[in-house]
Amino acid sequence: MEKIISSPRNQHVTAALRLRDRRGRDQQGRIIVDGARELLRALQGGIEFLEVFYCSEFGDERECDQVIRALARTPTEILTVTPEIIRRVAYGQRTPALVGIATRPTRRLKDLALSANPLVLVLESVEKPGNVGAAIRTADAAGASAVIVADGHTDLFNPNTSRASLGTVFTHPLGEASSQDTGTWLQEHGIKVFAARVDAEQLYTDQDFTGPVAIVLGSEASGLTPLWHAEDVTPIQLPMLGTADSLNVSAAAAVLLYEARRQRSVGEKT
Known part of the structure; x- marks a missing residue:
């Protein structure tokens, strides 16, 4: 049976929460990306995600499936979470189905x-x-x-x-x-x-x-x-x-x- 993360004290969740402010992103050298469309564009742009939080209760099912299929071709860890957890790790007011964590790219x-x-x-x-x-x-x-x-x-x-x-x-x-x-x-x-x-x-x-x-x-x-x-x-x-x-x-x-x-x-x- 698939494990669903429900605890706000889970190490993946606490690490993601620190990415909500710039200091945390700078310290970890990571970025947080909300939403299926944004994740898909990031993948198209060569961004390699370390992990992605996923809650099937939100978002457009077709868009989410497209992202999940794209992620399946990468080493990205997909973490299934409860609605409460996806709301916690998401940035801003909306609640997306997908929230990704990636290494911050350089743009020189x-x-x-x-x-x-x-x-x-x-x-x-x-x-x-x-x-x-x-x-x-x-x-x-x-x-x-x-x-x-x-x-x-x-x-x-x-x-x-x-x-x-x-x-x-x-x-x-x-x-x-x-x-x-x-x-x-x-x-x-x-x-x-x-x-x-x-x-x-x-x-x-x-x-x-x-x-x-x-x-x-x-x-x-x-x-x-x-x-x-x-x-x-x-x-x-x-x-x-x-x-x-x-x-x-x-x-x-x-x-x-x-x-x-x-x-x-x-x-x-x-």
């Missing part, structure tokens, strides 16, 4: 493989995991070559990032680095840099995004650091016609990346 600039004409999104010091995740989702949808998190103020693999990105945090090319190293890397790769700034005078629609380009966005609270005020960086403006002086970072990313995509598609047709 030197590992990024760019296309001949890259379109890169740089997020500097964006604080909220949900905003980072939503921007990654936007970049993925717009066909950006990569997303670089520069001077990150949040855990890139926070469960809220995973959820907001619809799991694309695991499948889309990503890099983590300091702003200084990011600027150097972009320069070495011959990528023209555009920085969205509230004090910029040039409209984004007047720019040429058809070549190798990086679009840099900062936090809504403090904007971009002086590094992105250099002479070789082109400041661009998104006109704000109402009371608010800025867009959510994922909304700004959508406007700029799709403008770049529009220009590139026009060039491909001519």
